Amino acid sequence: VLTLDDFDLKGKTVFLRVDMNCPIDPDTMEISGTKRIEEAIETLKSLEEAKVVVASHQGRVGNKDYTGMDNHAKVLEKLMGKKIKYVEDVIGIAAQNEIKNLKNGEILLLDNLRLCAEENYEFTQQEAANTIMVSRLSKLFDLCVLDSFPSAHRSHPSIVGFPYVLPACAGRIVEREVRNLDEIMTVAKAPHVIVLGGSKVPDRLEAIKLLIQNGRADHVLLTGLIGNVFMRAQGRIRYPLGIKREDEVVSKAHALIGEYPDVFSTPVDIAIDKDGDRVEMDVRELEVGDKIYDLGPKTVEHYSKLIAGAGTVFISGPAGFFEKENFSFGTKGLLTSVANSMATTIVSGGHLTSALKKYGLAEQIDHISTAGGALVLYLTGERLPMIKALEEAATKYRSNS
Ligand code: 3PG
Numbered sequence: 001v002l003t004l005d006d007f008d009l010k011g012k013t014v015f016l017r018v019d020m021n022c023p024i025d026p027d028t029m030e031i032s033g034t035k036r037i038e039e040a041i042e043t044l045k046s047l048e049e050a051k052v053v054v055a056s057h058q059g060r061v062g063n064k065d066y067t068g069m070d071n072h073a074k075v076l077e078k079l080m081g082k083k084i085k086y087v088e089d090v091i092g093i094a095a096q097n098e099i100k101n102l103k104n105g106e107i108l109l110l111d112n113l114r115l116c117a118e119e120n121y122e123f124t125q126q127e128a129a130n131t132i133m134v135s136r137l138s139k140l141f142d143l144c145v146l147d148s149f150p151s152a153h154r155s156h157p158s159i160v161g162f163p164y165v166l167p168a169c170a171g172r173i174v175e176r177e178v179r180n181l182d183e184i185m186t187v188a189k190a191p192h193v194i195v196l197g198g199s200k201v202p203d204r205l206e207a208i209k210l211l212i213q214n215g216r217a218d219h220v221l222l223t224g225l226i227g228n229v230f231m232r233a234q235g236r237i238r239y240p241l242g243i244k245r246e247d248e249v250v251s252k253a254h255a256l257i258g259e260y261p262d263v264f265s266t267p268v269d270i271a272i273d274k275d276g277d278r279v280e281m282d283v284r285e286l287e288v289g290d291k292i293y294d295l296g297p298k299t300v301e302h303y304s305k306l307i308a309g310a311g312t313v314f315i316s317g318p319a320g321f322f323e324k325e326n327f328s329f330g331t332k333g334l335l336t337s338v339a340n341s342m343a344t345t346i347v348s349g350g351h352l353t354s355a356l357k358k359y360g361l362a363e364q365i366d367h368i369s370t371a372g373g374a375l376v377l378y379l380t381g382e383r384l385p386m387i388k389a390l391e392e393a394a395t396k397y398r399s400n401s
Contacts, residue, residue: 001178001390002169002397004145010049011104012142016171017158018043019148019370020056020072023350024065035350036150036370037075043147043171044080044107051102053141055090055158056148057114066114073109084109090116091133099140119156125389128161138165144393147171150371152378152386160389168393178387180367181378188344189311192216195303195334196376197224197317198349202245203373205252210380212260219310221265221303223295223319223330229253230266231283239288265303269296271320271327278326294320295330304337313338314379316348316372322355331355339364348375 018040025032044052058072059065073086085108089095098108113119118131128134134157138144144162147170151159162168170178194217198204204226211217222230231237233253240246257264271280271294280296295303300319307313315338319330335352338345339361347356347365349372356362369375378384 001175001387002167002394003175004043004046004169004171006169007143007167009047009143011051013051013099013102013140014047014053014143014145015137015141015162015166016043016047016052016054016145017148017162018054018056018171019150020069020076021058021065021150022072024059024067026064029067029071031071031075033350033354034075034079035353037072038079039173039370040076040147041079043145043173046172047145048105050143051099051104052107053099053102053110054107055110055113057119057151057156057158058112059114061114061120067112068115069109069111076107076109080107082107087111090119091136096136096140099137113156113158116157119158122155123157123160124155125160125164125385125392128155128157128159129164131157131161133157134161134165138162141166144168145171146386146390147173148386149174149177149369150374152371152374152384153382154374155385159386163389163393166393167397168390170390174386174390177369177371181375184344184346184367185379190215191218191310192312192314193219193221193306193310193343195221195223195307195313195315195319195338196226197222197319198372199225199317200373201226201229201243201249204376205249205256207373207376207380208256210382211376212256212263214381216379216381217263219265219306220263221306223267223334224317226317227267228292230257230264233257234266236266236283237286238284239286265306267295267299268302269298270294271296271329273321273327293324293327294322295333297329300330300333300337303334307334307337307341307343310341310343312344312346313341314346314348314376315352316376318349318351318355322351328355332359335359335361346375346379348372 077084144166322328322331
């Protein structure tokens with residue numbers, strides 16, 4: 001793929017797709033982890049002689065973390081130490097005028113891309129190029145820079161539409177991720193141990209199936225909400241979890257366990273929150289309303305043994321509410337086992353990236369990425385839509401120049 005070094009950027013108007021999708025505190029609606037905003041800085045610095053329009057999504061429509069980007073603009077301004085223009089608009093006249101009036105060196109942040117209905121759907125590249133978003137805005141840009149590796153698995157207009165009609169290249173994060181991951185995957189060896197937590201259950205279920213089918217998951221160790229879904233499917237949690245699309249996801253988990261009986265490990269003991277205190281128990285003792293906040297010691301010990309015997313370990317999603325000290329046992333324990341293992345190690349997602357830093361373990365990991373779902377899908381061997389769009393844009397650009 002092409003990179004920023006392949007273009008003369010001075011005076012160009014650039015569409016920069018980043019992923020500033022951050023954790024949001026549901027009580028205050030403030031950004032509670034700014035790692036992904038910090039990551040955008042490197043590419044912005046490479047673009048300091050251009051007119052840059054930064055665009056990102058935040059949350060999913062209908063979810064609690066779905067917000068406008070005004071706080072992101074404030075955080076970015078503080079981190080960059082320079083004025084960041086912000087417009088509460090994505091494709092309308094207000095946004096278009098702001099883009100046209102940009103001067104060299106200025107940065108404009110658009111509002112949440114998912115305010116535009118089209119950005120909530122998956123398209124072919126050609127369809128994405130024909131959306132109103134891409135046809136209206138692409139006229140205003142000279143170059144499209146894709147740097148949102150955490151959303152590389154989405155074929156949304158901002159990700160696959162702009163590179164279809166504009167010269168396009170990878171930003172610094174995408175450039176580094178692709179280079180490092182390609183190197184790592186050539187040395188990765190079995191047994192492949194996948195430690196999966198996280199809350200995007202339907203996405204995780206799809207990825208698990210592909211990982212197993214493509215020989216990338218010999219053991220799948222489950223934590224977090226996806227772990228609860230499998231425990232429910234095994235009948236070890238005896239009450240409904242009360243989550244979205246529960247019947248569908250539980251029956252998919254059930255089918256996976258039936259198809260691959262030796263692959264999955266689920267927690268045997270957990271810790272719940274009782275009025276702020278940690279109470280450990282066997283999973284079968286759980287009752288309706290119990291807040292599962294962490295793994296118990298037997299589970300951490302069992303998972304750590306499997307991690308120690310791995311050739312490659314991939315871990316994504318925290319094992320508990322690690323931000324609270326008395327529920328950090330599982331996350332800290334598993335990350336320590338990953339850091340100490342002789343395997344090739346990959347740590348994925350914003351939460352675990354912060355946790356690694358907090359526990360001083362980052363140096364011992366081979367690859368760390370704030371990407372979650374995109375990275376899981378990359379590991380399955382699937383060609384991610386963003387990478388495919390960048391490769392095709394590079395071929396087109398080279399044959400035209
Ligand atoms: C992520 O956090 O995984 C990316 O920002 C993609 O978000 P999405 O799953 O809502 O598309």
